[in-house]
Every structure is written in structure tokens, then in C-alpha cells.
Amino acid sequence: MIRIRRGIGALGRKVLTGAALCATSAAAWADRPWNFQTPVTPIAQQQYDLHLYIFWICVVIFVGVFGVMFYSLFKHRRSVGHQAAQFHENTVVEVVWTVIPFLILLFIAYPATKTILALKDTTAPDMTVKVTGYQWKWNYEYLGEGVSYYSELATPLAQIMGQAPKDEHYLLEVDHPLVVPVNAKVRVLLTAGDVIHSWWVPAFGVKQDAIPGFVRDTWFKAEKVGIYRGQCAELCGKEHGFMPVVVEVKSKEDYDKWMGEQKKLAAAAADDPNKVWDQAALVARGEKVFNANCAACHQAAGTGNPAAKIPALVGDPVVMGPPNDQIHVVLNGRNAMPSWKSLSDTDLAAVITYTRNAWGNKASAGLVQPAQVLAERGK
Amino acid sequence: MSTVTPDQLGHGHDDHAHGHPTGIMRWVTTTNHKDIGTMYLWFSFTMFLVGGCMALTIRAELFEPGLQIVNPEFFNSMTTLHGLIMVFGAIMPAAVGFANWMIPMLIGAPDMAFARMNNWSFWLLPPAAILLVTSLFVPGGGPSAGWTMYPPLTIQNGMGMDLTIFAIHIMGASSIMGSINIITTILNLRAPGMTLMKMPLFCWAWLITAYLLIAVMPVLAGAVTMLLTDRHFGTSFFNAAGGGDPVLFQHVFWFFGHPEVYIIILPAFGIISEILPAFSRKPLFGYASMVYALAGIAILSFIVWAHHMFTTGLPTAGLLFFMYATMLIAVPTGVKVFNWLATMWRGSITFETPMLFCLGFLFLFTLGGFTGLVLSIMPVDIQLQDTYYVVAHFHYVMVAGSLFAFFAGVYYWIPKWTGTMYDERLGKIHFWSSLISFNVTFFPMHFLGLAGMPRRIPDYAQQFADWNMVASIGAFWFGLSQLIFLYAVLKCIFHKGEKAPAKPWDGATTLEWTVPSPAPYHTFETPPVIK
Incomplete structure (x- = not known):
């Protein structure tokens, strides 16, 4: 009960501060838990803007339509003595409210189409990573680099079972994140080894199913150094909720240094034919x-x-x-x-x-x- | 007929000396559309409670982060069976229940066209429901691949999945028979003078729904049969290693699944179109355009299925086509909403419980329609696909849409069914309690989805904790609110309330109000004449 009450109290505070913030600054919208995560790729930024654009169109229509409804409910009540009119068609009005929504749709379709063309363009990447989904982990393979490793949930079971306090990135932390350089166009090839998974990083605006037996591709270009967290988005069995996606975006120099280390590790892990065995x-x-x-x-x-x-x-x-x-x-x-x-x-x-x-x-x-x-x- | 006393009717006795069975055998052998309609509605409500308990299991587990109550495998079975039971066990049978009770009375027919097949359509459902529920108790556990049953995950499920497949086959057969019956009844048994364009809109909605059902239930049957042979007989329809394609299943499933969405909502549109004019005391605005809008929605429903698959990696041309086609649905849907508003405009409106549920429907269904528009925009859908935003969206259209319309229908027609007025105070409490708790449950799910919480997960990251707690509280509140409904209905059935006149609603104009309340066991043996 105490936990519940504390939860509700915290919630109340968040709602209040959130309402105050979002009223004053549009940037604050992005960091509240009621909108998309702050975008760090051009595509995610377009999705973010597109969503808000459509959202406000919907709000305007909603307020207009239900303003009319509530006006009618208020003014045309029998209890205020309103007598019912008996009209039941009006061709002009009906044509108007068929055509206007259609025109509004055109204004939505145009920017959406531009974004689709951009997000499907996987040509001319700076590097390519092959991502393979397994029950329940990801494998990342840097094509042409000879570097490949698995990425699994790092949250201890004790936290999940409530035997230890949950840390900040509970369920969104892995042992080996995908590492990519900043400002590089990364093409991602996706497939799966068993069932369908879906590789999703909200801040990148990338969600692509990984389908066993087929290869699909997508891309992202992260413009800010940092650690970005997502999850598998397609039900893939009992541990579906426990296969996070974590991507670490490093500066070009840090990335090169990291890649050099990975290559050395890979070489060391391979068997040396000149080793003398007992x-x-x-x-x-x-x-x-x-x-x-x-x-x-x-x-x-x-x-x-x-x-x-x-x-x-x-x-x-x-x-x-x-x-x-x-x-x-x-x-x-x-x-x-x-x-x-x-x-x-x-x-x-x-x-x-x-x-x-x-x-x-x-x-x-x-x-x-x-x-x-x-x-x-x-x- | 006119010599029958209401008392005899109230107990459902046959006024003819046919020697009909009584007790349980009356219900097993009945061919009467009213009895069958009643059974459909009770079956539906029972499944609604069963599916509801599963939903509450889900919400209890999601009350706070961590695993507390169920294990992930069972959690997945709960989400799967909750979906299947609510769609196939609760919403669809409720719509067929309304069709059985009301279509013959609305068109002045004595019964459904194929009375014995009608009995069979209903009695297929309980075995299907038993298969679905017992799948939880067989080795390997219940189906746990989601109600969408995507392979290859489905192939990994235990024999619970086989029981589910058979249940779907049986329910599909039941739906197809019911649809044939409804189409034949509407096309052949209308009273003299009732042309198609004079039919109450509920009949139009069901006529179109029935065609949709006949078109897509065989597609679903085909899809699950292919799953069955992939599972047990070595075929590779959905297995790339054998030359198949897992995504093929999604195309076939959603070719069924999207029309299915309209199968769920069109009868609700029909009910709303009957009730709004009655309580606005004004004819339905734009009858003809309402019919065209229904037909337009039905036709569009066949060319939008891949918007459920925007993240599978469709080609650019496919993405654009399915996005544009999906957006177009907003046009006929908008026409319907505008027509309903125009029906109320300058009416003489009162706010009895059926009307309240209609208004709740209108407001919240439209909200669900707007989130549908947001989801149709493919670049935005990439972020929202398989998140709680989608969960919020389809509960707005299926719960606040279909379910609220069905509640409206029950309150509207229960005086005719039982001969007793429902308790207005209870009805209003039920409405406001459901309305508020529904929004407490599902509105925060929009935020969860936007913030990045995937659906179908038994545990979640800390930033999702607050809204999940709110949603869980709302869900239990909503669930308990439905007991008020049960109590209100039982009061009518046991005649604890005011006796209903033949026409309790002064604005109602359709044929069912011309017969006494409760409606005699047989109505319109001599067809009425429509001028």
C-alpha cells in the first residue's frame, strides 16, 4: 500500500510539473513521458514533427466538431423546451463535409510521402551492420570488419523478481551495446535465427522487423553522441520483454579506437596454428x-x-x-x-x-x- | 396473438399448442430468433467476463515494474486469449445477438430465414469457447503468440495452439452460417413496402457486415489451416527453410483482420443510427449517404490490410499505396460522424442511458478514429507500431466504440425484450462509471506508446511505471463497473421495475415498437404493410 501511495504521489507531482513545463516550452514536450523521445536522427526528427503536425490538425477538428456537438446538446435539449426540426438531408452540406476532409488529407499526405521516400533510401551508407535477432538476444556483425558479438540483457534477475532495488536503466541495459560513429550513415541489415523480432530505437526513428530466412534493411544517421535505448517490438516468446536494444554513439575517434580494440580481441580469440599444445x-x-x-x-x-x-x-x-x-x-x-x-x-x-x-x-x-x-x- | 395475456408472454411460453420442450431443452432445441438472440447475448456477456478477467490479470501484473503475479509465458497466454475471446467470443456474438433479436422485428419478418440453421450457428459457439479456455490447461500451456498468431512463434506453441485453431474453425463456420441467415432474411423477408432504402439503418449495417464476414472468414480459416499443417504435417507455407515466407501469414491474416475490424464496428454504427434519432426526436440525417458511407468503408477495408505491417519492410510503392488507402477511410467515417451530429442538431434531445452511451460512443470512437489517422501515417506508425499507443487506439474503437454501442442497444431494447423498464439511475451510474474508468485505463496508454513502451511485455522500464499504475487502477474500476450492468439487466429479467409500455421512447419510429412489451414469442406472423 505504501508503495502504491508513493507511486500516486510521485505521479501527481509529475503531472503538475509536466503541465507547467509543456505550457511554457515546446522543448520540454520532448522530455516528458507523453511524447516521442528526443530525436537524434533526421528521420526521427521528421517523424516527431509530422506527429505533432497531425496531432494539432486532429485537435482543431476535434474541438470544432465536438464544440458543435456540445452546443447542440446544450441548446437543443428538450428540457430547455427546444422543439425538434424535421429536416433530414442537405446535399450541399453533405458534399462539403465529404470534400473538406479529403483536402485536409492531401495536406497530411504530402509531408508524409516525403518522409517515406527519405526513410526508405538506404543507398550510399558509410558502414553496414548486420543485426540478427535470436530468442532472446541480438547479434551484431560489422560487415567487412570481422567483428561480431552478442548483446544480451544485463539487468540481474534479482531486480526483476523484486529482490533487489531496480537501477536507473532497468530492463534497458545490455552487456555489449551496438557501437556506431556519430554522423555516419549506418545501414542496418536485419534477419532472425528463430522467430520474428523487431529492432527498435525510438530516438533514431528506426523500427524494422527481423524476419527469419529473409534480410530486410533500414538506416540511421545519429547526430549526437550518447547512449540510446530501445526494445524488441515484436512478440517473440516468453522473454520478449527482456531483449533490449542499446546503441552507443561515439565520436569518430572513440569509435575507431573501440573498433581497433575489437579487432585485436577477435584476433586473439581465433586459434593460432603455431601454438604448441599438450x-x-x-x-x-x-x-x-x-x-x-x-x-x-x-x-x-x-x-x-x-x-x-x-x-x-x-x-x-x-x-x-x-x-x-x-x-x-x-x-x-x-x-x-x-x-x-x-x-x-x-x-x-x-x-x-x-x-x-x-x-x-x-x-x-x-x-x-x-x-x-x-x-x-x-x- | 391479440388474445394472449402479457403474463403468459412474460414467461416466454409459446402461445401455440406446439408442445414445445420446456426447461433446458427449450434452449437447446429452439429455433425462435428471440430465444437464440438471448442466448447469443448471454454467451457474449459470459465471454466478456472471462476475457475481462484475463485483462485484469494482465493489468495486475503491469501494476508496477517487476514480475509479481504471473510468469511471462502465462502472461503471453493471457494477452493472446484475451484478444481472441473478446473479438470472437464477446463482440461478434453480441452483434449477432442483436441481429437475431432485432432484424426480424425491424423489417416485420416472423423469424430468421433459416430458423434451424440459426440454432446450429449458436450452438457451435459454446464448444469453441470451451476449446479456447481449456487450451490453458493442456500440456505446453495456452496459445501465447498473440491473437494475431504470427508464425514462426505460433509453430513453437504447444497443443493449446491446436485447440485454438479448431476453435477458430468452428467460430468461423458459425459466423458464416449466421451471415447467410442474416443476408437471406434481409433480402427476402422484408414486410411489403419496405424497400431496401427504407430499411432501418441497423439492417443495412448488418447486411454489409454479413457480406464482409462471408468474404473474410474463409480467409482466416485458410490461414490457420496452413498454420496447422505447418505445425504437424511438414508443410512450409510460412517457413523460409522450406521455401515459404513468415510474412505471407501476416498478409493473409490481415486480409481477414482489417475487414474484421469493420465487422466489429459496423453493427455498432447501426445501433447508434437507430438510437440517436429516437432521443433527438428527429429523423436520421443523410440516410442515403449513411448507407453509401457504410458500403464505402466496407470496400476500403479490403485494400488497407498492410497498414498493420508497415514495419515488415514493404517496398516503397506498397507503403505509399496502403498509407493513402488507409487515410481515405477517414472520409466515409467522417461523413458518418457529421451525419450523427446533424441528426442531433436542432433536435429535442433527452439524455436517457441509451443516449448517454451513444454520446460516449460518438466522442470516444471519434477520438479512436483520430489516433487511427495518426497511425495511418507510415513514418509516424514506425514509432507507434506494436506499442501501447496501438493498444489505446483499438480499445477506443472496440470498447468505447462497439461495446458502448452494444450497451446503448441493450438499454434501448431491454424494455421490449423483458417488458420491464431498466433502472434509469443504475443505467446512469453504469454509464458514468464506465466512461470515466475507461478513460483512466486507456488514455494514459497513448502516453506510454509515445514514450516507447512496447505492447505484450510482462515487465517494463521504470519511466513507464506511473501511467501503468493509473491504467491498472482504471482497469479494475472498469471491470467492477460492469457488475452494475449485470445487476441492471437481471432486475429487468426478474421484472423488478416499472412495466414497460409498447413504446417507451416517444421518438422511436421503427416496427418493433408496434408490438407489445415484452415482444410476444412470435411477432409479425402477418406482415405489417409499410407505406
């Missing part, structure tokens, strides 16, 4: 690679499938023989076995090392390093 680590990794790629035919226990002419790897002469022969077979395939060149040197070294040590195999050269695979790949 046998236990490679065997552990190799087991995973084997089960994911090889076990379908050779079986998890390495027994093969004699009926399908798939050899057992237990005691197999190639597995037990010189490493280079086995690397050659794995890289290039043999008979029914396909080439596995698509796997990385480290994965191939791991899976080969695994087969040479698993199921009782004790090959003489039990450890194969990624560098050996790399060398064989080059032949």
Missing part, C-alpha cells in the same frame, strides 16, 4: 570435434560400420601409422569419406590426436600439433 588438452578438444563430425560414420567408440564399409578406427593402420598419412586422408578424404579441410588446423590436430589415443589406440606418434596440419595443408 596432449591432454588436444585429446579433450578432439573428442568434441570427433563426436560432432566423425562419430556419425565411425561411431563414438571408433568401431566403424562394416556393413556400410566404414572402417573401424580402433587399430586402423592409418591411425596407428605416420601422422602425415592420416593428416592427408583427413584433409582430402578417401573413398566415401569427404574432405575435412573446412575444419581449422587446431580442430584437425585435435581430432587426429584424439583418434591416436582413444579406445585403446596407442600410436607411436600420439601427439599431432596444428602446425603439422598447416604444413600438410600447404602441400
Whole structure:
């Protein structure tokens, strides 16, 4: 009850101060919780202006029409003794009130059309980001930069469940926001991995559905450095309310610095084929690679499938023989076995090392390093 | 007929010695349009309460930020079933209930054209309702992809979704049969001398609505059948991996869905057009243009569907076409509003409860119309699509629009139905309480949407907390207000009130007021002649 009362009290104060502010300054409109968020892109600014323009047209018509109605309700009451007239048509009046609304619509349609043409123009971008929606997170991929990462809700569960006080950006905070440079035209390609999501940043005036199996595009050009928050706008399952969109707009220099760091991180995360591994680590990794790629035919226990002419790897002469022969077979395939060149040197070294040590195999050269695979790949 | 005493009629006995069943079997086997109309209206009110409880569950969870009452999955089921139940279980059957009760009496017909099919149209509804409600209790939970049922999310739902699909099939069959019945009745059973352009406007509204229903219910049935086969039989209508397209569903659904919006509102327009002249004591202004406006709205409704899909990434030409077509709807709708105002102008107006609900309708429906115009502007819609602004908009047109018109209709005709006047004081309390609480609930949702709160979320950011609290308080107030309505109606049914004369409204001119109150079980066995 106390919480409710406090809420209502705060509300009252906000209504009062809000009313005072919006009466005095148009700029204050933008920061009240009853209009669009302050726009930071040209398109969002146009939407903002367009909305207010139509809003005031509606207000004028509304006041006019219902002014007439309330005048009639007041003056033409039976209780003030008004006698009913019996007219029931007037062609001139009827034509007039059909044509005038049509003309008003033309005045609305013209600026709206201009904005549509502008917001659909995704040509000549400065950079392109591919956004993929998943249940329930976003993936951002900087095309041509080799940088890609996921962006998930950062609000702790305890806050949602009411076990901890909610912080300022409750439900609108993520671990890794999308980062873009200021004043750059960013083209956004959207798709989804499971169901339809919708990527929405109110301050940018961008809302575009992400549709699985299709790619759609949109664009924005943020003109002010800052952090902008939005949410998924299309029902996408139980965590739909918990997949915010956060975009951090940085100055060009800060952005370049950030991008440089991201590239270094990406390079560090990739496997270095010259790294020297110890046998236990490679065997552990190799087991995973084997089960994911090889076990379908050779079986998890390495027994093969004699009926399908798939050899057992237990005691197999190639597995037990010189490493280079086995690397050659794995890289290039043999008979029914396909080439596995698509796997990385480290994965191939791991899976080969695994087969040479698993199921009782004790090959003489039990450890194969990624560098050996790399060398064989080059032949 | 003239020898029948009102007492016998009041208990609904047949004045002919047909040996009709009594008790429950009377209702199961009845082919009487008045009995069937009554059942439709009670069914509708029951579903209104069920759907209303779901709405209150939603509002309770949204009372403050955080998850307190339900889990997100159940929350999604609530929004989904609230929508489906209110649209298919509450509003549409209420409109058909009015059609059953009033169309034969308004055109001087003895009954509906296909009386036995009429019985069947109604009795399909309870099984459909049971399927919808029990979907909450099956493994996997109720449908939770929203009433719009967009795939691929729908494909992930449990078997509750299958029950929903079957329920929609059944309700669609019921609607189509009801529509065939209404069209046939209106076209063939009008009293001698009643030309189409002399028909009460409610009949015109329903004639056009019925054609809309026949045109689009099969489209919905097709859409949900494709969902069903995608779910269980390996088809890929809406699955890109198999050559389909998830957006195809949205096109098909909204090709049904937009006319559906007018299916919901046109009968309400009809009711308003009967009541406003009666309490203004003046003929309806611009009858012919009212008919043309109804037809114009109906035709436009087929070419505007993609305005529900402005954020899916339509081509520029598509955006412009659907924006212009949508804006055009403002013209015939404006004509209707202006005609209603002109009907009141220089009338002799009184403010009984039916009139109050009409005025509430006029004021708030027009407000909903304006937000509709705002939403039709595609660049603005980008910001508002799938936000609480849309929720506010469609509740203004469906609750303050259709529902208020139906309340007006009940208060207007209940003296004819029961033979007892409703309690004017209760009616007025019901009106003012509903009007104020409705606005407390839904007006702040405009602000929430503008400020950026998406719809269909069980929890929200802190800046949305204040208005959500207001909306939740309003919602419970609105819900409780409807118990006043129930009480007022029960008082009439149990004859606790003034006895109604044949024509309690001095401004009313239509045929139903020429028969006694309550209306005899059979009316107009000999057709009246219209001059």
C-alpha cells in the first residue's frame, strides 16, 4: 500500500510539473513521458514533427466538431423546451463535409510521402551492420570488419523478481551495446535465427522487423553522441520483454579506437596454428570435434560400420601409422569419406590426436600439433 | 396473438399448442430468433467476463515494474486469449445477438430465414469457447503468440495452439452460417413496402457486415489451416527453410483482420443510427449517404490490410499505396460522424442511458478514429507500431466504440425484450462509471506508446511505471463497473421495475415498437404493410 501511495504521489507531482513545463516550452514536450523521445536522427526528427503536425490538425477538428456537438446538446435539449426540426438531408452540406476532409488529407499526405521516400533510401551508407535477432538476444556483425558479438540483457534477475532495488536503466541495459560513429550513415541489415523480432530505437526513428530466412534493411544517421535505448517490438516468446536494444554513439575517434580494440580481441580469440599444445588438452578438444563430425560414420567408440564399409578406427593402420598419412586422408578424404579441410588446423590436430589415443589406440606418434596440419595443408 | 395475456408472454411460453420442450431443452432445441438472440447475448456477456478477467490479470501484473503475479509465458497466454475471446467470443456474438433479436422485428419478418440453421450457428459457439479456455490447461500451456498468431512463434506453441485453431474453425463456420441467415432474411423477408432504402439503418449495417464476414472468414480459416499443417504435417507455407515466407501469414491474416475490424464496428454504427434519432426526436440525417458511407468503408477495408505491417519492410510503392488507402477511410467515417451530429442538431434531445452511451460512443470512437489517422501515417506508425499507443487506439474503437454501442442497444431494447423498464439511475451510474474508468485505463496508454513502451511485455522500464499504475487502477474500476450492468439487466429479467409500455421512447419510429412489451414469442406472423 505504501508503495502504491508513493507511486500516486510521485505521479501527481509529475503531472503538475509536466503541465507547467509543456505550457511554457515546446522543448520540454520532448522530455516528458507523453511524447516521442528526443530525436537524434533526421528521420526521427521528421517523424516527431509530422506527429505533432497531425496531432494539432486532429485537435482543431476535434474541438470544432465536438464544440458543435456540445452546443447542440446544450441548446437543443428538450428540457430547455427546444422543439425538434424535421429536416433530414442537405446535399450541399453533405458534399462539403465529404470534400473538406479529403483536402485536409492531401495536406497530411504530402509531408508524409516525403518522409517515406527519405526513410526508405538506404543507398550510399558509410558502414553496414548486420543485426540478427535470436530468442532472446541480438547479434551484431560489422560487415567487412570481422567483428561480431552478442548483446544480451544485463539487468540481474534479482531486480526483476523484486529482490533487489531496480537501477536507473532497468530492463534497458545490455552487456555489449551496438557501437556506431556519430554522423555516419549506418545501414542496418536485419534477419532472425528463430522467430520474428523487431529492432527498435525510438530516438533514431528506426523500427524494422527481423524476419527469419529473409534480410530486410533500414538506416540511421545519429547526430549526437550518447547512449540510446530501445526494445524488441515484436512478440517473440516468453522473454520478449527482456531483449533490449542499446546503441552507443561515439565520436569518430572513440569509435575507431573501440573498433581497433575489437579487432585485436577477435584476433586473439581465433586459434593460432603455431601454438604448441599438450596432449591432454588436444585429446579433450578432439573428442568434441570427433563426436560432432566423425562419430556419425565411425561411431563414438571408433568401431566403424562394416556393413556400410566404414572402417573401424580402433587399430586402423592409418591411425596407428605416420601422422602425415592420416593428416592427408583427413584433409582430402578417401573413398566415401569427404574432405575435412573446412575444419581449422587446431580442430584437425585435435581430432587426429584424439583418434591416436582413444579406445585403446596407442600410436607411436600420439601427439599431432596444428602446425603439422598447416604444413600438410600447404602441400 | 391479440388474445394472449402479457403474463403468459412474460414467461416466454409459446402461445401455440406446439408442445414445445420446456426447461433446458427449450434452449437447446429452439429455433425462435428471440430465444437464440438471448442466448447469443448471454454467451457474449459470459465471454466478456472471462476475457475481462484475463485483462485484469494482465493489468495486475503491469501494476508496477517487476514480475509479481504471473510468469511471462502465462502472461503471453493471457494477452493472446484475451484478444481472441473478446473479438470472437464477446463482440461478434453480441452483434449477432442483436441481429437475431432485432432484424426480424425491424423489417416485420416472423423469424430468421433459416430458423434451424440459426440454432446450429449458436450452438457451435459454446464448444469453441470451451476449446479456447481449456487450451490453458493442456500440456505446453495456452496459445501465447498473440491473437494475431504470427508464425514462426505460433509453430513453437504447444497443443493449446491446436485447440485454438479448431476453435477458430468452428467460430468461423458459425459466423458464416449466421451471415447467410442474416443476408437471406434481409433480402427476402422484408414486410411489403419496405424497400431496401427504407430499411432501418441497423439492417443495412448488418447486411454489409454479413457480406464482409462471408468474404473474410474463409480467409482466416485458410490461414490457420496452413498454420496447422505447418505445425504437424511438414508443410512450409510460412517457413523460409522450406521455401515459404513468415510474412505471407501476416498478409493473409490481415486480409481477414482489417475487414474484421469493420465487422466489429459496423453493427455498432447501426445501433447508434437507430438510437440517436429516437432521443433527438428527429429523423436520421443523410440516410442515403449513411448507407453509401457504410458500403464505402466496407470496400476500403479490403485494400488497407498492410497498414498493420508497415514495419515488415514493404517496398516503397506498397507503403505509399496502403498509407493513402488507409487515410481515405477517414472520409466515409467522417461523413458518418457529421451525419450523427446533424441528426442531433436542432433536435429535442433527452439524455436517457441509451443516449448517454451513444454520446460516449460518438466522442470516444471519434477520438479512436483520430489516433487511427495518426497511425495511418507510415513514418509516424514506425514509432507507434506494436506499442501501447496501438493498444489505446483499438480499445477506443472496440470498447468505447462497439461495446458502448452494444450497451446503448441493450438499454434501448431491454424494455421490449423483458417488458420491464431498466433502472434509469443504475443505467446512469453504469454509464458514468464506465466512461470515466475507461478513460483512466486507456488514455494514459497513448502516453506510454509515445514514450516507447512496447505492447505484450510482462515487465517494463521504470519511466513507464506511473501511467501503468493509473491504467491498472482504471482497469479494475472498469471491470467492477460492469457488475452494475449485470445487476441492471437481471432486475429487468426478474421484472423488478416499472412495466414497460409498447413504446417507451416517444421518438422511436421503427416496427418493433408496434408490438407489445415484452415482444410476444412470435411477432409479425402477418406482415405489417409499410407505406
